[in-house]
Amino acid sequence: MTGPRYTPLVQTLPATVPFVGPEVQEREMGHTFRARLGANESVFGPSPDAVEAMARESTQIWKYADATNFDLKAALAQKLGTTQKNLIIGEGIDGLLGYLVRLLVAPGDRVVTSDGAYPTFNYHVTGFGGGLVKVPYRSDHEDLPALIAKAVEVDAKMVYLANPDNPMGSWNTGAEIEAALDTMPEGVLLILDEAYIEFAPAEAVPQIAPDDPRVIRLRTFSKGYGMAGARVGYGIGAVDLIRSFDKIRNHFGMNRAAQVGALAALQDQDWLQSVLTWVAESKARIAEIAVANGLTPLPSATNFVTVDCGRDGDFARTVLHELVERGVFVRMPFVPPHDRCIRISAGTPADLDVLAEVLPQALAAANADAAS
Numbered sequence: 001m002t003g004p005r006y007t008p009l010v011q012t013l014p015a016t017v018p019f020v021g022p023e024v025q026e027r028e029m030g031h032t033f034r035a036r037l038g039a040n041e042s043v044f045g046p047s048p049d050a051v052e053a054m055a056r057e058s059t060q061i062w063k064y065a066d067a068t069n070f071d072l073k074a075a076l077a078q079k080l081g082t083t084q085k086n087l088i089i090g091e092g093i094d095g096l097l098g099y100l101v102r103l104l105v106a107p108g109d110r111v112v113t114s115d116g117a118y119p120t121f122n123y124h125v126t127g128f129g130g131g132l133v134k135v136p137y138r139s140d141h142e143d144l145p146a147l148i149a150k151a152v153e154v155d156a157k158m159v160y161l162a163n164p165d166n167p168m169g170s171w172n173t174g175a176e177i178e179a180a181l182d183t184m185p186e187g188v189l190l191i192l193d194e195a196y197i198e199f200a201p202a203e204a205v206p207q208i209a210p211d212d213p214r215v216i217r218l219r220t221f222s223k224g225y226g227m228a229g230a231r232v233g234y235g236i237g238a239v240d241l242i243r244s245f246d247k248i249r250n251h252f253g254m255n256r257a258a259q260v261g262a263l264a265a266l267q268d269q270d271w272l273q274s275v276l277t278w279v280a281e282s283k284a285r286i287a288e289i290a291v292a293n294g295l296t297p298l299p300s301a302t303n304f305v306t307v308d309c310g311r312d313g314d315f316a317r318t319v320l321h322e323l324v325e326r327g328v329f330v331r332m333p334f335v336p337p338h339d340r341c342i343r344i345s346a347g348t349p350a351d352l353d354v355l356a357e358v359l360p361q362a363l364a365a366a367n368a369d370a371a372s
Contacts, residue, residue, distance in 0.1 A: 009107065009129045018119040022329045034327035034358075035351040037344050040166065040304050042226035043351065044278050046261065047271035050227065053264035054257040065256035072263050076234060079266065085239045086210040091253050093195055093218045093233040098124045100191060100216070102248050103241075104157050105130040112151045113160040114142045116167070116335030118193065121160050130157075137338065140298060141170045144180045152185045159184075162193040164200050167333040167343050169300030174206035181214050189241075190215040196302040198224030198272065199279060204301055213238040223303055224272055225265040230258035279303045282346035289356050290344075293363055304345045306333070311370075313339035318369050322362035328355055 022039060026032050036043070045051070069089035077084045090096040097120060105111060107129030113121060115134035125132055133154050135146045142165050151159050164171040177192070184190060194217055197205065208215055216237035222228035232254070235242070265271070286305040287297035296308040309316040313336055320332050320342050332342045344355070 013127065018123045019331075025324065025329065029324075031327070033324075033329040035347055035354040036329045037347045037351060037355065038329040038331040039228070040223065040302070040343075040345045041228045042223060042275060042279075042303065043346070043348050044226060044275050046226040046230075047265045047268035049268045049271070050225075050261040050265040054230075054261040057257045057260045061256055063256060064252050065254045065259055067251040067254075069254060069259060072232075072234075072259055072266075075263055075266050080210070080236065082210040082236065086236055086242060088235040088237070088242050088245045088249075089254060089259075090233050090235070090245075090249065092222060092231040093193060093220045094120050095231065095250075095253065096218055096233050096235050097121050097191070097193075098127075099245055099249050100158070100189075101125055101128050101130065103244055104189065110151075110154040110156040111158045111160070112147050112154065112156045114147065116333055116338050117142060117160065118162055118166055119334070121191075121193075137168070140168045140338070141165065141172065144172055144176060145183070148180055148183050148185075148188075151188050156188055158189045158191055160191045160193065162195070164194075164196040164204060164301035166196065166302065166304075167306060167331070168338060168341075169298055169302045169304060169306045169343075171200060171204040171301040173203050175203075177206040178208065181208070181212070184214050188214070192217045194218060195220045195223055199276065199303050200301040210236050211238050213241065216241060221262045221265060224275060225262070226275065227258070227261060227265060230255060230261055232258050232262040279346040282348075282352065285349075285352050286344050286346070286355070289352065289359060292356075293359050295363075298341070304343050306338075306341045306343045308341050311340060312336075315366060315370055316340050316342055318366040319362050322365040323358060326358040326361060328358050328362075 022036055073084040073087050076087055101124040105128050110131045110133050111125045112133045115136050122132055133150055135143055135150050142161055144161055147159050192215055197219055216235050218235050221232040283305050290297045290307045298306045309319055316332055316339055320330055323330050330342050330344050333339050
């Protein structure tokens with residue numbers, strides 16, 4: 001008796017996932033985290049209006065969701081000053097990235113990204129047989145001119161840029177992105193991942209026409225709107241590209257309750273503004289805690305603070321391990337030289353009290369380990 005006949009490509013892929021979730025770590029440790037500060041979620045949660053809307057809609061969960069996402073698209077189009085034809089709704093940015101790769105990347109096609117940038121994009125490219133070509137960061141920023149130059153060199157299909165950036169929290173200005181688009185080679189699509197755009201300064205937001213065929217902008221309700229578990233993302237792009245998603249997307253992939261929750265969240269901009277204030281206050285305190293412990297917080301246009309531990313990756317990994325052992329969930333960049341840092345998501349005052357208590361202990365243990 002034989003098992004399924006996997007494709008040659010699948011047989012070459014590692015059995016891995018981009019991230020190990022905090023729930024997995026909690027099961028392995030046998031206890032829950034005291035402070036969950038690693039996944040860049042919004043601990044402040046979604047708008048109460050969104051919670052109420054989702055609760056009401058749960059009685060209708062026996063129905064399939066509207067496969068066209070009409071109501072949510074209409075509201076987004078009005079807010080963004082575009083048309084519904086320029087919008088695609090999907091299962092978070094992660095889902096939309098998978099669809100984009102499926103649309104554009106055949107086995108052997110080249111895709112350019114930054115070395116150390118969001119690994120889920122790399123996961124999709126590898127899963128469809130694409131070839132990843134990586135460009136190093138420059139001064140903790142993704143280097144957009146170098147990305148485009150590499151795309152020209154290798155005849156890439158796509159260039160991936162997160163702005164603001166994860167994991168470093170840095171950003172390119174909108175003017176820089178607008179200028180870079182004019183240097184894009186013909187037939188290359190810029191994927192502009194704007195997951196953290198609600199937290200960004202105005203200077204980081206480019207002015208790009210929705211119909212510009214050179215770029216697709218991806219945004220989410222996971223961060224500022226506090227709906228990471230609902231999986232609602234959207235893309236803004238040229239009509240032909242947006243229409244092409246219908247060829248391959250999961251038409252009933254959206255959750256019915258999540259649709260109405262996202263719509264209610266979008267309509268409660270007062271709550272979003274409150275969240276932005278709380279996140280700014282939280283980031284300021286994270287920075288204070290870091291400085292008090294001799295560490296260096298990096299400038300951040302996101303809902304997290306990347307903290308330079310001042311030594312090498314091994315030391316930062318030990319600090320992270322010691323924090324996790326003491327019940328504080330954080331993450332860190334994977335690739336040198338950024339792996340000298342740890343990344344701490346905005347938290348509640350109570351979360352940050354735990355961080356302030358535990359970080360000196362973790363650093364003392366890491367220093368002792370380094371000295372032994």
